[in-house]
Amino acid sequence: MSSRSTGEITRVEDVALTLAAQAGDVASLGLLLERHRAGMRAVAVSVLGPGPDVDDVMQDAALTALRRVGDVRDPQAVGPWLRMIVRNTARSLLRGTADHRPLDDHHLPATESGPERWLERHTMRDWIWEAVEQLSPTLRLPLVLRHFSVGVTSYERIAEACGVPVGTVRSRLSQGRARLALALAATADAPHGDAGRRTRASRVEARETLEAAERGHFGRLVTERWSPEAALVRGGEPVGGRSLLVRGMECDLEAGVRQHLAHAVASRSLVLWEMDISNPDDDPEHCPPAVAWLMSLDGAGRVHRLRLVHPRPVAIPHSLLV
Numbered sequence: 001m002s003s004r005s006t007g008e009i010t011r012v013e014d015v016a017l018t019l020a021a022q023a024g025d026v027a028s029l030g031l032l033l034e035r036h037r038a039g040m041r042a043v044a045v046s047v048l049g050p051g052p053d054v055d056d057v058m059q060d061a062a063l064t065a066l067r068r069v070g071d072v073r074d075p076q077a078v079g080p081w082l083r084m085i086v087r088n089t090a091r092s093l094l095r096g097t098a099d100h101r102p103l104d105d106h107h108l109p110a111t112e113s114g115p116e117r118w119l120e121r122h123t124m125r126d127w128i129w130e131a132v133e134q135l136s137p138t139l140r141l142p143l144v145l146r147h148f149s150v151g152v153t154s155y156e157r158i159a160e161a162c163g164v165p166v167g168t169v170r171s172r173l174s175q176g177r178a179r180l181a182l183a184l185a186a187t188a189d190a191p192h193g194d195a196g197r198r199t200r201a202s203r204v205e206a207r208e209t210l211e212a213a214e215r216g217h218f219g220r221l222v223t224e225r226w227s228p229e230a231a232l233v234r235g236g237e238p239v240g241g242r243s244l245l246v247r248g249m250e251c252d253l254e255a256g257v258r259q260h261l262a263h264a265v266a267s268r269s270l271v272l273w274e275m276d277i278s279n280p281d282d283d284p285e286h287c288p289p290a291v292a293w294l295m296s297l298d299g300a301g302r303v304h305r306l307r308l309v310h311p312r313p314v315a316i317p318h319s320l321l322v
Contacts, residue, residue: 010035011076013035014032014035014075014076014078014079015075015076016028017029017031017032017035017078018032018069018072018075018078019075021069022069022070022072024127026066026184029065029066029069032065032078032082033062033065033082035079036078036079036082036083037058039079039082039083040058040061040082040083040086041054041058041086043083043086043087043090044057044058044061044086044090047087047090047091047094048090048093048094052170053090053093055174056093056170056173056174057086057089057090057093058086059173059174059177060089060146060147061082061085061086061089062177063147063177063180064085064089064147065082065085066128066184067128067147068085126193126194126195126196127184128184128195129193129195129267130193131180131183131184131186132144132180132183132267133267133268133269134179134183134186135176135179135180135183137269137270137296138172139172139175139176139179140176140269140270141161141162141270141294141296142158142162142169142172142173142176143172143173143176143177143180144265144267144270144272145157145158145161145272145294146158146173148265148272149263149265149272149274149292150262150263150274151263151274151290151292152272152274152292152294152309155169155170157309158173160309161292161294161307161309162236163233163234163235163236163237164236193268195266195267198266198267198268199264199265199266201266202264202265202266202271202273203261203264205225206261206264206273206293207261208221209221210259210260210261213249213253214253214258216250218246218249218250219242219246222242222245222246223242225302225303226242226302226303226304227298227300227302227303227304228242229241229298229304230242230245230302230303230304230305230306231304231305231306232244232245232248232306232307232308233305233306233307234307238305245306252286252287255280255283255286256279256280256282256283256286257277257278257279257280257286257287258277258278259275259276259277259278259291260275260276260277260278261273261274261275262274262275262276262290268297268301269296269297270294270295270296270297271293271294271295271297271303272292272293272294272295273292273293273295274290274291274292274293275290275291275292275293276289276290277289277290277291287310288310290310291308291309291310292307292308292309292310293306293307293308294306294307294308294309295307
C-alpha cells in the first residue's frame with residue numbers, strides 16, 4: 001500500500017474518531033490520543049527535553065483535548081491540533097504559567113456550528129463535571145484549579161491554595177487525572193447535572209455578594225446563605241470564622257478597595273470565583289490586583305470553607321486575628 005493511501009486511510013479514521021469524540025464518546029478520544037501519542041510526546045520532548053515534565057504535559061494535553069475537542073473544525077487536522085496543544089502546554093510550563101482555557105460560557109462554540117454541536121458540547125461538559133465530583137476533595141481541588149480556573153493554574157499557586165508543597169501538587173494532579181479517567185468511564189451512562197446552569201447561578205450569587213458587601217450587608221448575607229461553621233482557611237487550617245470574614249471585607253471596603261467578578265465555575269461541592277481588584281487612587285498597592293475565592297460547600301450547598309488566593313502571599317492583618 002502506498003504512503004499516500006496510508007495517509008488517506010489515517011485521515012478518514014481520524015475524521016470518524018474526531019466526530020465520535022465530539023458527540024461525547026470518550027473511547028474515541030482515547031483512540032485518537034493513542035494514535036497520535038508518539039507525535040505528541042516528540043513535541044513535548046523537543047520543547048522540554050527528557051524528564052518527568054513530559055508526562056505532566058501529556059496528561060494535561062489529554063484533559064485539554066477532552067474539554068476542547070468540540071473546537072476542532074477540520075477533523076482531518078486533529079493530529080496537528082493535538083500537537084499544538086502539547087506545544088502550548090509545554091511552553092506555558094516553561095514560562096511558569098498555564099495555557100488552559102476554562103470551561104465557561106464565554107467559550108461556547110460559534111452559533112454557525114448549529115444547535116446540535118452546541119448541545120453536544122454541553123453534554124460533554126456536564127459529563128466532565130459529574131466525573132470531577134467523583135474525586136476526593138483532596139484530588140478535586142488541585143485538578144479544578146489546574147484545568148478550570150483562569151489565574152490559579154501554576155503548580156506554585158495551587159500549592160499555596162492547598163497548603164501543600166509543589167511536589168505534593170504534582171502527585172495529586174497525577175492521581176487526580178488517573179482517577180478522573182476511571183470516573184469518566186464509570187459515569188458515561190449516568191445522569192449529568194446542568195453544569196452551565198450551576199455556573200450561571202453562581203455568577204449571579206457572586207455579584208449579589210459583592211453588591212451586598214458594598215451596601216454594608218455582607219454580614220447579613222453570610223449569616224443567611226453560608227454555613228454557621230463557615231471558616232477562612234489558610235495552609236489547610238481554619239484561621240477564623242464568619243466574623244473574621246466580615247471584618248476583612250469591611251476593612252477593605254472602608255479603604256476604598258472594590259472587587260469585580262472576572263470568572264466563575266461551580267460544581268455541587270466546590271465553587272471558584274476569580275475577582276479583579278481595584279484599589280483607591282491614594283493607595284494603589286493596598287491589595288494585589290486579583291484574588292480567587294475557593295469555596296467548599298457542605299451537604300446543603302452552603303459555603304463551609306473559604307480559601308483566598310492572591311497572585312502573591314498576603315498576610316492577614318493582626319488586627320483581624322484578635
